[in-house]
Amino acid sequence: MPRQALEACAARPAEPVRPLGFQCLASAPCSHYTLARPGSGTCARIPMFDVSNQIFDSTERNMENSHKAETTKKGVPNAPHEHTNELIHEKSLYLLQHAHNPVNWRAWNDRAFERARAQDKPVFLSIGYSSCHWCHVMEHDSFENPEVAALLNEHFVPVKVDREERPDIDKVYMDVTQAMTGGGGWPNSIFMTPDKRPFFAGTFFPSDDRYGIKGFKTILAEIANAWSTRRADIEDSANRVVQFLNREAAPQPGGDIPQQYAAHAVTLIGKLFDPRHGGIGMTGPKFPQSHQWTFLLRAWKRSGSQAALDMALKTLDAMARGGLHDQIGGGFHRYSVDEKWLVPHFEKMLYDQALLARSYIEAFQATGDPSHERTARGIFDYVLRDMTGAHGEFFSAEDADSEGEEGKFYVWSIPEVRALLSSDDADLAVDYYGMTPEGNFEGANILHVPVAPAVYAASRGMEQDELQKRLARINAALLQARAARPRPLRDDKVIAAWNGLMISSFAVAAQVLDEPRYAQAAERAARFIFDFMVIDNRLFRSWRDGQAGSPGFLDDYAFLANAMIDLYEATFKPEWLRRAADLARDMIALFHDGEHGAFFYGARDNEQLIKPVKEGMDGAEPSGNSMAALVMARLARFLQRDDYETLARGTVSAFAALIRQVPHAFTQMLQAADFLSTPPQEIVIAGPAGDPLTVDLIRTARAVYNHDRILIHFCREEHGRDLPGIIPWIESKARNDDETAAFVCSGFSCKAPVRTPEALASVLRET
Secondary structure, eight states: OOOOOOSOOOOSSSEESSOSOOOOSSSSOOSSSOBOOTTOOSOBOOOOOOTTSSOOOTTOOOOTTTOOOOOOOSSOOOSOOSOOOGGGGOOOHHHHHTTTSSSOOEESSHHHHHHHHHHTOOEEEEEEOTTOHHHHHHIIIIITOHHHHHHHHHHOEEEEEETTTOHHHHHHHHHHHHHHHSOOEESEEEEEOTTSOEEEEESOOOSSOBTTBOOHHHHHHHHHHHHHHOHHHHHHHHHHHHHHHHHHTSOOOOOOOOTHHHHHHHHHHHHHBOTTTOSBSSSSOBOOOHHHHHHHHHHHHHHOOHHHHHHHHHHHHHHHHSTTBOTTTOSBOSEESSTTSOSEEOOEEHHHHHHHHHHHHHHHHHHOOHHHHHHHHHHHHHHHHHSBOTTSOBOOEEOSEETTEETTTTOBOHHHHHHHSOHHHHHHHHHHTTOOSSOSBTTBBOOOOSSOHHHHHHHTTOOHHHHHHHHHHHHHHHHHHHTTSOOOOEEOOEEHHHHHHHHHHHHHHHHHTTOHHHHHHHHHHHHHHHHHSEETTEEBSEEETTEEOSBOOHHHHHHHHHHHHHHHHHHOOHHHHHHHHHHHHHHHHHHBOTTTOSBOSSOTTSOOOSSOOOOOSOOSSOOHHHHHHHHHHHHHHHHTOHHHHHHHHHHHHHTHHHHHHOGGGOHHHHHHHHHHHSOOEEEEEESOTTOHHHHHHHHHHHHSOOTTEEEEEEOHHHHTTTHHHHOTTHHHHTSOTTSOEEEEEETTEEOOOBOSHHHHHHHHHHO
16 A cells, blocks of 8 residues: 555644645545545545544644643763663664663564563554654653653553664554544554554654643553453454555556646646745645655656746745745755745754755756755755765754754844844844844744845845855854754764765766766765675665664665666766666565566565555655656666666556546656656767866756756776676767767667767757
């Protein structure tokens, strides 16, 4: 079953799964974010076990403004502690944050479930991640509470999972929570039998009854009582849940994806689009959903749809000017709690930086607007400064909280700004960043740009260059002062999939911006992955503190393989293309469903959970299948492998029924489908590396906004031994390379070689 609840119920408290927007897959209206089989016309919601003849619905909450809990334990303190549990032996920062709870936590492993069977206890599964604000709140409110701990320890086997280390577990049990409650988020709280069958689910539970909501202590007591007195009912509920999940996981009808589904997706996005503030939906929360904006940019390029271009640029501009964007430090927070992109949830995730950087680079390439370049460069500066390890690896996240308060690190008062800047610069900063004495966030100011920079500069009689120079000086001073504040916790876990996304973005930016240091950053990260996270020829999911985690999942292979193709096109080093081909080969062997097409999320030899996971819908990150389809399609052209193109088409086809129904939920998948439907274009630059003409021809090819081409540089002296072993046809294309030239083939026919940048630009405009 794909995760068919397209957007999570974002009623807080809980970190929502996905942004609000798409309500239901079924054609009939839904009152909840529920599951539906394609074409059924009805919404299915599985009932969770009723612990006291009244089902507790974890989505009925509105505690954002009424419940504030300080988080006292963000890292792993060095001082002695009263309690220490088995999590102290783990490497995950999230698990280590709970190592000194009075709860007898166990990691997800066979020993935990054997203990539950031996003691005849249900398992309480808590899933979260280190930078999750409401995970910290529930820890402080419940898991540090001795009464809660006593109930959990006596009646349950408590198990903790870091969703970033074990996304397979997270996906399965988030499906459960969404199906049972109509919503989802983190922390995800699941009660299950010792054989992992769930019967009750929710997200955040307050420790005590309050606001008309049952507290965690009440829930624990009722479930413990039911386990003793109503076991048959629990078993029946658990069996029905598993049956439902496996029924939903059954293969869907395949089929082709006609081109009109891309146009249909543009239309449906338009119906949900906020014309005033950009983004999907008229209310908060709003998420970046980066792949939607790259899809719209490419739809504009393909069809000339002005509506697609306008929606993409409106959203990218609004996000860049909002509080979602760290105006002085670069990078983006995870989502906005309001419709204006003003008040963010302050955590920063690596995957958001990677995907948004790619969106802004493509917007710059498509339009030439320098503001998009500045935004992208700000993201890269942030990642290199704050999210990069000693060996070039990229870290996973920064927390929302510091000193026990959400957002404290990022907000400002006017007196603070005036104390740091000259009078003129302070006046400009206060005005430009929309600061007020009363503030816009709990008495302080989230910096944002209420007036577009060009309009602001004109209204003040300034040239835009002058404005940008003054802002650079202001931002440098504020950033230096901010660096002295206590920082939010950084999770230095290295995740293969997210590093793949970031490598891709650096590699693409290196090409578009002609910035060698970005290519160098991408290469350093890639070498780290292959040096430390590939063990016995197997890619691992995560790495921290000298130790790899579990074997990699589909998105780890697919995202990294795509990154290696991008890195090859940025450096023209054959080793990276060979790495991509090797990853693709292993991805097929480990994950491909030869019977029904597409790829499973977990490998054949991974732990088997209560249902198989095969996802196609794109959420905060592209789905593994969307990226796998693109990888196979790109490699089919590089390597001239018809079987890879067949695999790519089969992957897209496996989700045809859902794509026809909700194409706007598959915007990354539709980009792969678009690549497959476009006549192949190959650009080969033959000539000595470093030769000025060779460099100019490469630069010309990279300047064109064309996501359907493949770009190869062949220098017989440098690549003659390695590249033909990967791309056998390359020598026939560039057999007469005594004279530097560009060879362009499109739609199975080739143009005459061209030998000037102007001639190449002309050919590319025509194809």
